Amino acid sequence: MKLNLAARLFAAVLSAAVAVAVAMGVAAHVNLNRDFLGYLNEQAVNRLDLAVPSVTAGYRQQGSWDFLRQRPDLWYRLLRPAPQDESVPLVDRPPAQATPAELTGASRRFTLLGPDRRRIVGFASPAENAIERAVVVDGLTVGWLVLTPFESVSSGAEKRFADAQARTGWVVGGAAVLLAAAVAFWASRRLLRPVRQVAQATHRLAAGDYGTRVPEQAADDEVGQLARDFNQLALTLQRNEAMRREFMADVSHELRTPLGVLHGELEALEDGVRSLDAAALRSLKSEVVTLHKLVDDLYQLSLADVGALSYRKAEVDLREIIDDTAGAFGERLRSSGLALQMDLPPGPLPAFGDARRLRQLFANLLENSCRYTHAGGALKLQARREGRQMLIDLHDSAPGVRDEHLPRLFDRFFRGEASRSRRSGGAGLGLSICQRIVEAHEGRIEARPSPMGGLWLHVALPALG
Ligand SMILES: Nc1ncnc2c1ncn2[C@@H]1O[C@H](COP(=O)(O)OP(=O)(O)OP(=O)(O)O)[C@@H](O)[C@H]1O
Numbered sequence: 128m129k130l131n132l133a134a135r136l137f138a139a140v141l142s143a144a145v146a147v148a149v150a151m152g153v154a155a156h157v158n159l160n161r162d163f164l165g166y167l168n169e170q171a172v173n174r175l176d177l178a179v180p181s182v183t184a185g186y187r188q189q190g191s192w193d194f195l196r197q198r199p200d201l202w203y204r205l206l207r208p209a210p211q212d213e214s215v216p217l218v219d220r221p222p223a224q225a226t227p228a229e230l231t232g233a234s235r236r237f238t239l240l241g242p243d244r245r246r247i248v249g250f251a252s253p254a255e256n257a258i259e260r261a262v263v264v265d266g267l268t269v270g271w272l273v274l275t276p277f278e279s280v281s282s283g284a285e286k287r288f289a290d291a292q293a294r295t296g297w298v299v300g301g302a303a304v305l306l307a308a309a310v311a312f313w314a315s316r317r318l319l320r321p322v323r324q325v326a327q328a329t330h331r332l333a334a335g336d337y338g339t340r341v342p343e344q345a346a347d348d349e350v351g352q353l354a355r356d357f358n359q360l361a362l363t364l365q366r367n368e369a370m371r372r373e374f375m376a377d378v379s380h381e382l383r384t385p386l387g388v389l390h391g392e393l394e395a396l397e398d399g400v401r402s403l404d405a406a407a408l409r410s411l412k413s414e415v416v417t418l419h420k421l422v423d424d425l426y427q428l429s430l431a432d433v434g435a436l437s438y439r440k441a442e443v444d445l446r447e448i449i450d451d452t453a454g455a456f457g458e459r460l461r462s463s464g465l466a467l468q469m470d471l472p473p474g475p476l477p478a479f480g481d482a483r484r485l486r487q488l489f490a491n492l493l494e495n496s497c498r499y500t501h502a503g504g505a506l507k508l509q510a511r512r513e514g515r516q517m518l519i520d521l522h523d524s525a526p527g528v529r530d531e532h533l534p535r536l537f538d539r540f541f542r543g544e545a546s547r548s549r550r551s552g553g554a555g556l557g558l559s560i561c562q563r564i565v566e567a568h569e570g571r572i573e574a575r576p577s578p579m580g581g582l583w584l585h586v587a588l589p590a591l592g
């Protein structure tokens with residue numbers, strides 16, 4: 128049989144309640160029997176002690192036990208506790224009044240033994256463990272009054288008492304179990320409702336409904352935590368899914384543009400609208416170069432994402448790398464009418480890294496500065512060592528990046544207005560790649576507004592030695 132969680136919880140709580148009720152019932156029963164028997168026997172011993180004087184008096188009056196042999200019915204009258212009016216003959220005395228011991232039937236368990244320890248009257252089979260009192264008349268033991276203790280609660284009144292106790296026990300036990308069942312029923316439904324909600328929502332989430340949420344629980348317990356974590360998970364999945372779609376859209380869009388241009392130019396050549404000359408080839412080649420760079424950047428980013436972008440690290444001199452890279456931009460800078468001011472310390476700047484990737488990093492940054500700085504502007508490149516860090520700063524003049532765009536510069540496919548409005552603009556992958564390279568070197572990169580009017584890129588890399 129398949130039971131759901133609520134039914135199992137209900138069954139567990141209910142069976143625990145039943146077990147407790149039964150255990151308490153049994154304990155109560157055992158205790159009652161023991162204590163009650165003890166009480167009965169105590170009463171009986173008291174009764175025995177009370178009976179000794181009247182039995183003694185009976186003997187003294189009659190001179191022997193023969194009267195009891197002939198009239199055993201007088202036995203119970205004789206047992207009536209002293210003081211008795213000894214002038215009234217035993218036969219005429221009223222029957223003994225009911226005392227608590229009388230009600231328990233203790234006197235039915237009294238036996239009178241003669242001096243030879245033979246039974247004269249009373250309880251037929253006195254037990255081995257019987258409690259005895261000697262009946263002494265004029266210094267002579269004339270018999271024994273013997274009480275056979277109760278072994279179990281068996282006779283009328285006390286049995287009724289024990290039964291009433293048991294009945295009360297059953298009623299209380301039954302009521303407790305019913306109450307427990309009601310509480311268990313309520314608890315299993317109430318406590319498990321949020322769990323059920325999470326289970327259903329998980330089902331919907333697994334089916335691809337990332338917008339699904341469960342009501343947040345006010346309670347700060349495990350179930351509340353489960354609901355909050357579930358919502359967080361659904362939100363993350365929803366965001367990732369949105370990012371994936373955006374990324375696919377961006378990639379296809381970025382690929383379509385140069386491909387469309389290429390296609391158009393090739394068609395124009397085919398139709399003879401344009402002649403296949405050196406200029407046409409240059410144009411075609413530049414589109415292919417753009418496509419190639421885009422695909423290459425995407426490939427590098429995807430490798431970095433899965434942690435497979437390989438780095439061949441060695442001891443490198445950052446000064447040399449920066450010098451070389453800046454040198455390679457000499458012609459670009461001159462043609463864009465930009466002045467580059469270098470501020471490097473005289474000695475080497477040793478670091479541990481991949482020279483090729485670091486060149487790529489600085490080339491990307493310088494490329495951006497060339498692209499997004501108005502002609503006639505200026506660039507400033509500084510590098511210095513500070514403690515265990517190499518700090519590299521690249522400033523440029525206007526235009527800059529709007530403050531609200533600064534944190535998004537390193538996002539994939541993010542492009543500022545400058546880039547979007549110009550044909551020279553790239554795909555918006557350059558700074559993402561730069562960030563990956565810096566992170567792979569355990570460094571950090573930040574973008575800030577530059578006092579020179581443009582953008583300030585600050586790079587910190589761990590120094591060597
Ligand atoms: N030095 C800079 N001055 C002003 N804006 C900049 C500068 N560098 C980057 N930006 C802005 O940041 C955006 C993102 O730069 P990123 O290098 O990531 O992409 P991209 O240059 O547009 O394309 P890609 O580098 O992939 O060819 C740019 O589009 C540009 O708007």
Ligand SMILES: [Mg+2]
Pocket residue numbers: 491494495553556557558
């Ligand atoms: Mg760029």
